[in-house]
Amino acid sequence: MSRAGSGSLPRYILQRILLVIPMIWVILTLVFFILRVAPGDPVSAALGGKLNAQALEQRREALGFNRPLIAQYWDYLSSVIHLDFGTTFSDNQPVLHVIRDNGGATLTLTVAAFLIALLVGIPLGLLAGRYRDSSPDALIRLFGILSYAAPVFFVGFLLQFYVAEPLGLPTSGDASPITIFTVPTKTHILLVDAFLSGNTDAIEDVTKHLVLPAVTLGLVICGVFIRLVRVNLLQTMQADYVEAAEARGLKQRNVTWRHAFRNAMVPVITVIGLQFALLLGGAILTEQTFNWPGIGQKLVFYINNRDYGAVQGIVTFFAIAVVLISLLVDIVNALIDPRVRY
Amino acid sequence: MIRHKVLALTGAGALAVALAACGSSNSSGSGDNTTSGTGSPWILGTTDTVTALDPAGSYDLGSSTLEYNLYQTLVTVPPNSTQIEGDAAKSCTYNNPKTLTCTLNPGEKFSNGDPLTSSDVKYSFERAIKIQDANGAAIYLLGSITTTAKDGTVTLNKGAIETPDDQTVVFHLDHPDTTFQYVLTYPGAAAIVDEDVFPADKKLPDDQIIGSGPYELSQYKAGEQAVLELNPNYSGPNQGKTGQVFVKYYTEPSALKLAVQNGEIDVAWRSLAPTDVAALKKDSNVTVATGKGSEIRYWVWNVGSGVGKQLAVRQAAAQVIDREAIAKDAYDNTVDPLYSIVPPGYGGQKDSFKEAYGAPNPGKAKQILQAAGISTPVNITVGWTPTHYGPSTEDEANELQRQLEASGLFKVSLKSTEWEQYQTIYKQGAYDLWILGWFPDYPDADDYLSPFMVDGGFFQNGYKNQQVDKLVAQEQGTSDQAKRQQIFGQLQDIAAKDVPFIPSWVGQNTAVYGKGMTGVESTLDPSFIFRFWLVTKNG
Numbered sequence: 001m002s003r004a005g006s007g008s009l010p011r012y013i014l015q016r017i018l019l020v021i022p023m024i025w026v027i028l029t030l031v032f033f034i035l036r037v038a039p040g041d042p043v044s045a046a047l048g049g050k051l052n053a054q055a056l057e058q059r060r061e062a063l064g065f066n067r068p069l070i071a072q073y074w075d076y077l078s079s080v081i082h083l084d085f086g087t088t089f090s091d092n093q094p095v096l097h098v099i100r101d102n103g104g105a106t107l108t109l110t111v112a113a114f115l116i117a118l119l120v121g122i123p124l125g126l127l128a129g130r131y132r133d134s135s136p137d138a139l140i141r142l143f144g145i146l147s148y149a150a151p152v153f154f155v156g157f158l159l160q161f162y163v164a165e166p167l168g169l170p171t172s173g174d175a176s177p178i179t180i181f182t183v184p185t186k187t188h189i190l191l192v193d194a195f196l197s198g199n200t201d202a203i204e205d206v207t208k209h210l211v212l213p214a215v216t217l218g219l220v221i222c223g224v225f226i227r228l229v230r231v232n233l234l235q236t237m238q239a240d241y242v243e244a245a246e247a248r249g250l251k252q253r254n255v256t257w258r259h260a261f262r263n264a265m266v267p268v269i270t271v272i273g274l275q276f277a278l279l280l281g282g283a284i285l286t287e288q289t290f291n292w293p294g295i296g297q298k299l300v301f302y303i304n305n306r307d308y309g310a311v312q313g314i315v316t317f318f319a320i321a322v323v324l325i326s327l328l329v330d331i332v333n334a335l336i337d338p339r340v341r342y
Numbered sequence: 343m344i345r346h347k348v349l350a351l352t353g354a355g356a357l358a359v360a361l362a363a364c365g366s367s368n369s370s371g372s373g374d375n376t377t378s379g380t381g382s383p384w385i386l387g388t389t390d391t392v393t394a395l396d397p398a399g400s401y402d403l404g405s406s407t408l409e410y411n412l413y414q415t416l417v418t419v420p421p422n423s424t425q426i427e428g429d430a431a432k433s434c435t436y437n438n439p440k441t442l443t444c445t446l447n448p449g450e451k452f453s454n455g456d457p458l459t460s461s462d463v464k465y466s467f468e469r470a471i472k473i474q475d476a477n478g479a480a481i482y483l484l485g486s487i488t489t490t491a492k493d494g495t496v497t498l499n500k501g502a503i504e505t506p507d508d509q510t511v512v513f514h515l516d517h518p519d520t521t522f523q524y525v526l527t528y529p530g531a532a533a534i535v536d537e538d539v540f541p542a543d544k545k546l547p548d549d550q551i552i553g554s555g556p557y558e559l560s561q562y563k564a565g566e567q568a569v570l571e572l573n574p575n576y577s578g579p580n581q582g583k584t585g586q587v588f589v590k591y592y593t594e595p596s597a598l599k600l601a602v603q604n605g606e607i608d609v610a611w612r613s614l615a616p617t618d619v620a621a622l623k624k625d626s627n628v629t630v631a632t633g634k635g636s637e638i639r640y641w642v643w644n645v646g647s648g649v650g651k652q653l654a655v656r657q658a659a660a661q662v663i664d665r666e667a668i669a670k671d672a673y674d675n676t677v678d679p680l681y682s683i684v685p686p687g688y689g690g691q692k693d694s695f696k697e698a699y700g701a702p703n704p705g706k707a708k709q710i711l712q713a714a715g716i717s718t719p720v721n722i723t724v725g726w727t728p729t730h731y732g733p734s735t736e737d738e739a740n741e742l743q744r745q746l747e748a749s750g751l752f753k754v755s756l757k758s759t760e761w762e763q764y765q766t767i768y769k770q771g772a773y774d775l776w777i778l779g780w781f782p783d784y785p786d787a788d789d790y791l792s793p794f795m796v797d798g799g800f801f802q803n804g805y806k807n808q809q810v811d812k813l814v815a816q817e818q819g820t821s822d823q824a825k826r827q828q829i830f831g832q833l834q835d836i837a838a839k840d841v842p843f844i845p846s847w848v849g850q851n852t853a854v855y856g857k858g859m860t861g862v863e864s865t866l867d868p869s870f871i872f873r874f875w876l877v878t879k880n881g
Contacts, residue, residue: 039766301565
């Protein structure tokens with residue numbers, strides 16, 4: 001097996017970073033034109049039930065929505081280059097502040113859900129692969145399919161109605177109003193800020209609020225991990241080197257854990273990384289169900305209000321996040337598997 | 343716009359009656375000063391959204407809910423009344439038909455200690471108009487002191503606001519307009535801001551606003567929560583009973599319902615679905631309180647073309663519609679049938695549609711159509727929107743279809759589309775009959791009549807009636823309330839006869855609260871002002 005020169009990975013990383021710019025430009029352009037093609041605009045969304053057509057048209061004119069699309073597009077691109085996404089029309093907030101203030105909540109939710117998915121999905125996937133075609137395998141596979149197929153909002157409702165009260169867990173929000181009021185904002189990630197404050201009541205409150213939404217989203221994703229780990233483990237267990245290890249008299253547990261499992265995880269890491277990126281999108285439904293103040297919830301609000309600037313800014317943020325995460329996954333892959341080179 | 347056009351059709355009535363507003367001695371909003379701020383903090387949950395807390399950029403209920411508690415206006419609406427009274431002003435008086443003079447209460451201060459003077463009042467109006475924010479009410483509601491150019495630019499009339507001294511504000515209207523005093527109660531158009539804090543040409547960030555109202559803003563996280571605490575410099579009659587009020591924002595009514603059931607919030611107000619309210623009535627841990635509301639739903643006819651052009655068709659449908667069935671089957675009786683475009687509780691209101699048509703009667707409807715030589719069934723296209731007005735709109739549309747078709751006189755084709763497209767295409771004549779909702783800007787029957795009946799209404803349904811135009815101009819040009827109410831009655835009778843629209847229901851002002859809460863019922867009235875200072879939590 002040949003190895004490429006040691007300089008190829010840094011060159012690859014540089015190329016990928018440079019490719020981010022045109023990728024973001026394409027996404028920005030698509031979002032810009034799709035929003036304007038869709039019926040409605042911010043003015044009619046806000047005032048259509050109060051003003052006549054003439055008054056609405058005057059407001060659109062004053063806000064520049066009637067200017068040629070290409071002129072609006074050019075102005076928008078110019079402002080994005082200066083990282084000026086403007087102020088939202090529907091709730092008077094700087095778009096960057098929305099991303100900052102609500103992005104932390106989404107990050108908290110997705111990381112927590114991700115951890116739950118890993119902690120539940122990987123061990124169960126291993127068990128299913130190890131005890132292939134047994135009752136545990138069947139049950140675990142069934143669990144994986146059900147958790148993956150169940151709509152996330154349905155799982156959320158079930159937990160809200162039947163689990164919250166017996167366990168004394170809150171049904172919505174990321175913290176009680178008093179916690180939000182008393183915890184000083186430093187990182188704009190409430191859980192981190194609560195820990196930094198040292199306020200144990202706040203830490204407990206924020207953690208309790210996180211449980212149900214994180215479990216809801218995590219359960220949905222863990223179904224993917226169960227299946228993925230199981231399939232890869234089964235494939236790896238059929239490899240020559242595993243057979244050789246078994247032939248040498250190694251214990252089955254050592255064969256599985258020290259040989260098969262590690263190699264089975266390499267492709268899993270790639271998918272896990274991409275799933276994290278997709279979690280950002282899946283968080284939208286969870287945030288709606290649990291009134292979680294994340295960026296997904298805000299995106300739904302702004303889309304419903306045709307708030308062009310806000311939607312464009314948030315989608316750009318999502319796009320950058322997904323692109324960077326996939327780049328990170330590629331880098332990790334290259335680092336752990338010497339066979340991978342670009 | 344429509345309101346401006348109407349005001350331009352000036353009647354020549356003389357405004358002779360002075361409006362005397364009570365000052366700080368009124369009892370309607372007073373709390374006990376000796377016990378103010380002693381109640382426990384409480385949490386209000388709502389699905390309303392806030393557009394802006396700077397009055398120059400707001401024209402929505404979510405914003406005004408906070409603004410009523412954070413700012414003062416010159417005059418205001420006390421609970422369960424449509425008679426306005428003084429707030430920052432001791433009195434507002436019409437010296438002559440086009441001049442309104444307001445005298446401020448002495449010693450008023452903003453929460454930062456700055457004195458509130460006439461200069462702040464004038465500044466508040468000037469900046470709101472200068473900023474020209476599309477979301478701000480000022481450029482739409484202050485037609486009597488502004489001029490709108492062809493391109494929509496609104497400018498304050500020269501000399502429209504005079505401040506001869508620190509305590510006096512004089513408004514010079516460009517025509518007699520008795521509704522102007524009511525507009526002054528609405529914070530989106532008339533909240534008083536500190537000229538030393540609020541910039542003249544742009545909005546202040548929401549978390550930096552200050553006012554002179556009973557509460558001050560201690561924290562604001564957009565879309566998440568607002569925290570209000572007692573304003574130590576407030577000297578008016580509306581002393582809050584609780585030191586701290588949290589307002590928590592929800593996106594889904596289901597989450598709001600769960601929160602109030604589980605005690606995560608103390609009061610849920612706007613907007614719970616009818617099924618949620620019905621379920622909560624059975625929950626012994628919460629109390630469902632209702633008061634009179636002012637939000638209405640109504641069906642608008644395309645009078646300019648299609649089958650709606652024929653008066654007999656409109657009258658026949660009005661004869662068939664069963665509002666009680668709609669209220670029961672579509673809304674679980676969480677709304678009340680509405681027999682006039684003006685809801686009950688407003689001076690001059692009368693149930694004109696009930697007087698004209700009585701109980702639903704398909705036989706009479708048939709006679710109406712036969713007398714006009716119209717063959718049946720009449721095909722009509724009915725439009726509704728699944729977004730914007732809530733999921734029960736579909737139930738109402740289906741029920742209306744059922745009623746019209748059950749009469750044997752109509753064949754209904756139901757069509758729906760998302761709100762954004764809906765409000766464009768109904769103006770283009772996509773439907774013969776379509777549903778809309780309305781929320782008043784100020785507590786006067788005029789706000790339900792002039793926007794709907796003059797020059798096709800804001801919804802431009804093609805209805806024109808010169809008698810209506812004259813009557814509206816007359817009632818707007820006089821402050822003789824008896825005369826105005828008589829005119830209101832005439833306008834409602836004309837609406838019932840011409841049927842440019844069919845009123846359907848008026849919503850109840852509903853709140854759900856947990857144990858230990860008092861005073862919630864006292865603020866549930868048609869004004870939809872949630873007066874935090876009246877509500878307290880014990881223990």
